[in-house]
Amino acid sequence: MDVGVARWLVSDAAAPALALACGFADPQSLSAADAMRKRWTPEQSAAALTQAWLRRKARTKFGAAADQMFFTPDGLQQATRPAVAQWRAGEYAAHSQTAVVDFGCGIGADSLAFARAGLQVMAVERDPVTAVFAQANLAAFPSAAVITSDELPPDAAALFLDPARRTAAGRSWRVADLSPSWEFCLAALRGRFGCLKCGPGLGYEYIPSDMGAVWASDSGDLVELALWRGSRAYPAGFRGALVGQQLLATDPGAEPAPVRAETPGFIYEPDPAVIRAGGVARLAAMVSGWQLAENIAYIGSQELTATGFATAFAVLEVLDYDERALAKWVRAAGVGVLEIKARGIDVDPAKLRRRLKPRGDAAATLILSPTSAGARAFAVTRCRAQV
Numbered sequence: 001m002d003v004g005v006a007r008w009l010v011s012d013a014a015a016p017a018l019a020l021a022c023g024f025a026d027p028q029s030l031s032a033a034d035a036m037r038k039r040w041t042p043e044q045s046a047a048a049l050t051q052a053w054l055r056r057k058a059r060t061k062f063g064a065a066a067d068q069m070f071f072t073p074d075g076l077q078q079a080t081r082p083a084v085a086q087w088r089a090g091e092y093a094a095h096s097q098t099a100v101v102d103f104g105c106g107i108g109a110d111s112l113a114f115a116r117a118g119l120q121v122m123a124v125e126r127d128p129v130t131a132v133f134a135q136a137n138l139a140a141f142p143s144a145a146v147i148t149s150d151e152l153p154p155d156a157a158a159l160f161l162d163p164a165r166r167t168a169a170g171r172s173w174r175v176a177d178l179s180p181s182w183e184f185c186l187a188a189l190r191g192r193f194g195c196l197k198c199g200p201g202l203g204y205e206y207i208p209s210d211m212g213a214v215w216a217s218d219s220g221d222l223v224e225l226a227l228w229r230g231s232r233a234y235p236a237g238f239r240g241a242l243v244g245q246q247l248l249a250t251d252p253g254a255e256p257a258p259v260r261a262e263t264p265g266f267i268y269e270p271d272p273a274v275i276r277a278g279g280v281a282r283l284a285a286m287v288s289g290w291q292l293a294e295n296i297a298y299i300g301s302q303e304l305t306a307t308g309f310a311t312a313f314a315v316l317e318v319l320d321y322d323e324r325a326l327a328k329w330v331r332a333a334g335v336g337v338l339e340i341k342a343r344g345i346d347v348d349p350a351k352l353r354r355r356l357k358p359r360g361d362a363a364a365t366l367i368l369s370p371t372s373a374g375a376r377a378f379a380v381t382r383c384r385a386q387v
């Protein structure tokens with residue numbers, strides 16, 4: 001998109017175009033484009049319709065606030081989820097930081113959280129269209145300014161970096177593909193308070209020894225690894241998992257949880273952030289549990305303990321992991337809605353579900369896992385109050 005069109009789109013002049021575009025059942029339809037082009041140029045029409053479509057998509061991330069925001073497709077995909085941005089901004093505020101440079105601010109999801117936490121924000125973005133949208137998204141905060149640049153302001157006290165992880169071929173997980181570069185980010189943070197947002201799959205070997213590491217999940221999705229420098233809450237060497245707004249400090253070097261052959265009354269499925277942060281043993285201790293098998297992130301226990309760090313399931317029945325026996329069980333129980341979870345077993349749950357031919361009114365969940373007594377299928381039910 002041309003930056004001139006972007007400026008028009010965020011101006012009052014474009015409000016009628018956006019209102020019309022947002023009203024179409026399908027903003028990507030030909031009829032919507034035809035109707036728009038009667039009043040606006042093809043470029044303006046396309047920009048308003050794309051925005052309407054992006055706002056609709058953005059509701060899953062930003063809720064109703066999305067209807068007032070501006071997005072690029074990449075900007076939306078890369079934007080930090082509000083709950084995680086709020087947690088991060090809270091940590092800057094807790095450190096009495098009054099100003100932050102958000103370098104590579106995208107459409108400004110983190111900048112918004114910093115501004116809401118009362119910090120002065122200098123948001124730097126090299127892409128002119130994205131910068132226009134960030135400016136519009138931050139318009140309600142006089143304490144936030146956006147500059148179009150690819151240079152780090154020399155007087156940045158506290159810093160936040162969220163390097164782009166995309167190449168021409170799409171999303172990339174390679175450190176070498178980061179922009180700004182990995183080396184630049186680490187050098188920029190040297191001697192400063194700040195945070196570097198990374199992909200949650202970043203190899204452990206990349207985590208600098210002088211930074212604290214927190215893996216964050218949101219609604220069960222593992223969304224980022226936040227590397228902190230100069231933080232009291234997440235000092236050098238710290239490892240932890242953020243689930244919702246709850247933090248579990250982990251110790252990846254600790255002894256693994258014990259493995260027991262005992263039939264559990266409950267199975268806990270740890271949140272993905274807990275697993276990635278090496279917190280399974282810690283969680284097992286919290287719920288008086290054990291691992292169903294070595295290196296398998298299912299925790300068995302006889303106790304139901306309230307925790308936000310795992311989903312708890314009550315075990316109803318223990319079956320051998322045998323396809324014919326499972327098909328018979330599914331048939332006998334009249335199971336039509338079948339959820340299959342598996343770890344440590346070489347099976348595609350979606351394909352297995354099809355082969356088991358679920359038919360009937362009942363719903364069931366099967367957890368497949370190796371155990372020290374062999375592979376088992378646990379028929380379970382979610383303990384909803386625990387989630």
Ligand SMILES: C[S@@+](CC[C@H](N)C(=O)[O-])C[C@H]1O[C@@H](n2cnc3c(N)ncnc32)[C@H](O)[C@@H]1O
Nearest residue numbers: 078079080104106108109126150162164179180
């Ligand atoms: C992952 S996005 C940031 C998302 C943002 N934290 C949010 O939640 O909305 C990274 C942004 O950095 C910008 N960027 C990449 N390299 C840059 C550089 N050298 N200088 C300034 N901005 C840069 C990209 O254009 C992209 O918009």
